[in-house]
Amino acid sequence: MSDATAQKMGPAQLGPAFPRTRHVLWLEFGNRAEFDDPRREWRRLFSELLGTFALVLAAAGGGLLHAKGQISLAAAVVAPGLMVTAIILFMGAVSGAHLNPAVSLAFALRGDFPWRRVPGYIIIQLVGATLACLFLRLVFGNVGHLGATLPGPGYKSWQALLMEIVLTTLLVSVILGTASAAQNVGAIAALGVGGYIALAGLWAAPVSGVSMNPARSFGPALVSGDFTSYWVYVAGPIAGALIAVGFALVLRGRGGDVISRAAGSGLLDEGALAAKAKLSEEIDQGRVVPPGVADSDAQRSGQ
Numbered sequence: 001m002s003d004a005t006a007q008k009m010g011p012a013q014l015g016p017a018f019p020r021t022r023h024v025l026w027l028e029f030g031n032r033a034e035f036d037d038p039r040r041e042w043r044r045l046f047s048e049l050l051g052t053f054a055l056v057l058a059a060a061g062g063g064l065l066h067a068k069g070q071i072s073l074a075a076a077v078v079a080p081g082l083m084v085t086a087i088i089l090f091m092g093a094v095s096g097a098h099l100n101p102a103v104s105l106a107f108a109l110r111g112d113f114p115w116r117r118v119p120g121y122i123i124i125q126l127v128g129a130t131l132a133c134l135f136l137r138l139v140f141g142n143v144g145h146l147g148a149t150l151p152g153p154g155y156k157s158w159q160a161l162l163m164e165i166v167l168t169t170l171l172v173s174v175i176l177g178t179a180s181a182a183q184n185v186g187a188i189a190a191l192g193v194g195g196y197i198a199l200a201g202l203w204a205a206p207v208s209g210v211s212m213n214p215a216r217s218f219g220p221a222l223v224s225g226d227f228t229s230y231w232v233y234v235a236g237p238i239a240g241a242l243i244a245v246g247f248a249l250v251l252r253g254r255g256g257d258v259i260s261r262a263a264g265s266g267l268l269d270e271g272a273l274a275a276k277a278k279l280s281e282e283i284d285q286g287r288v289v290p291p292g293v294a295d296s297d298a299q300r301s302g303q
Contacts, residue, residue, distance in 0.1 A: 041117070041120070043094055043095075044094060044095040044096075044117070044121075045095075045120055045121070045124045047091050047094040047095035047097070048095050048097075048098060048099065048121055048124045048125055048128065049124045049125075049127060049128040049131075050091070050128070051087045051091060051095070051097055051099045051128070052099045052100075052124070052125045052127075052128030052129055052132070052215055053128040053129070053131050053132045054083055054086075054087055054132075055080060055083055055084060055087065055099050055132075055213075055216065056128065056129040056132035056133065056215070056216050056219050056220075057083075057132040057135065057136070058079045058080045058082075058083040059079070059080035059083075059147065059216050060132060060133055060136060060146055060147030060148070060216070060219060060220050061079075061132075061136055061147060062075065062076035062077070062079040062080065062147065063076055063144065063147030063148070063149070063209070063220075064136060064140060064143065064144040064145075064146055064147040067143070067144030067145070067147070068140075068143065068144060073205060073206075074202060076201075076205075077198060077200075077201025077202055077205045077210060078198045078201065078202070080197055080198075080201070080216075081194045081195065081196075081197035081198030081199075081201065082194060082198065083194075084097075084099065084190075084193055084194045084197055085190045085191060085193070085194030085195075086190075086194075087099065088189065088190035088193060088194070089187060089190045092190065095121075096113065098113075098121055098125070099125060099213070099215070100125065100212070100213040100214070100215060100216070100237070101121075101122040101125055101126075101213075101214045101215055101237075101238075102168055102172060102212070102213065102214065102237040102238055102240065102241035103172060103175055103241070104117075104118050104121045104122060104125075105118065105238065105241050105242075106172045106175070106176060106241040106242075106244055106245050107176075107179075109241075109242075109245045110176060110245060110248060110254075110255030111254065111255045112179065112255045122215075125215040126215050126218050126219075128215070128219075129215040129216060129218050129219030130218070130219045130222055130223060131219075132219055133146050133147075133219035133220050133222070133223035133224070134223055136223075137223050137224075142223075142224055142225075145220060145224050145226055146219075146220040146223055146224040147220050148209075148217065148220035148221055148224060148226060149208065149209030149210070149211040149216070149217045149220070149233055150209055150228060150229055151207070151208060151209075151229055151232070152205075152206045152207050152208065152209070155206075155207050155208070157229050157231075157232050159207060159208075160207060160208035160209075160229065160232050160236070161208075161232045161235060161236050162236075163204055163207045163208040163210075163236075164208050164211060164212065164232060164233060164235075164236025164237060164240065165236045165237075165239045165240045165243070166240065167200050167204055167208075167210060167212050167240065168212040168236060168237040168239075168240025168241060168244070169240040169241075169243045169244045169247070170196065170200070170240075170244075171193075171196055171197065171200065171212050171240070171244075172240060172241045172244035172245070173244045173247055173248065174192050174193055174196045175189075175193055176244060176245070176248045176255075177248070177251070177252075178192045178193065197210075197212070200212070208232070208236075211233045211236075211237065212236075212237055212240070213233075213237060214233055214234045214237055214238070216233075217230060217233035217234075218230070
């Protein structure tokens with residue numbers, strides 16, 4: 001970025017943290033309160049409820065039908081990946097399409113999602129997962145553990161735990177990376193996230209069931225009444241999310257830019273879509289360097 005651009009943005013006057021982000025927020029919203037408008041929280045929560053319901057319906061339903069021998073393992077693990085892709089594309093702008101407590105935690109730790117929304121998101125995700133499994137039980141009965149995620153035959157809980165940690169680390173890394181201004185990929189993020197979920201399931205499902213999501217595992221466990229090894233699918237994804245946040249810090253620096261916040265928090269807030277589009281256009285035109293990249297450039301120039 002040129003010296004003229006840096007002087008125009010005046011980062012020193014906007015504070016030491018996220019100068020470019022604060023500049024764009026100030027131009028578009030005037031203050032942070034408008035960016036985090038709480039009046040539309042019910043829409044975000046409904047979006048998470050519907051999205052998690054759909055995800056668990058595909059994931060647990062696929063597992064159930066595979067256990068009955070009616071579909072292949074490949075179909076069972078690809079279905080939730082395709083479902084997530086569809087959910088992100090059709091309502092990701094409403095709530096950020098977290099669908100996963102580990103993802104909500106990661107976005108909050110990155111500064112891309114308000115902490116005050118985290119409890120509501122997690123609760124509604126658990127409710128959506130439970131409703132999906134109640135529907136499956138109504139249709140199929142309490143069979144096949146209702147598609148619960150369990151360590152595969154011949155594998156112990158600690159092996160499934162390690163697999164869940166690694167898989168979730170990579171999943172959340174994909175989510176945070178495609179949501180960042182440094183990548184600036186927009187709707188293509190849906191393909192990256194959905195594709196990763198399908199790919200992880202194709203090779204790792206026999207080991208742990210590839211949950212990567214405490215809510216996805218909670219629904220079948222609660223409705224079927226079988227919490228065997230459920231701790232694996234809470235501890236593993238949370239640990240993986242924390243590791244992924246650390247990786248994101250190393251790769252891109254601190255979060256909080258407009259594009260990341262739009263991905264993590266949705267675009268319902270007044271002006272959020274315009275701010276995201278503005279920053280995206282400035283990055284594409286080379287007039288603004290993404291925050292994580294800019295931090296790296298500044299460090300190199302200071303050496």
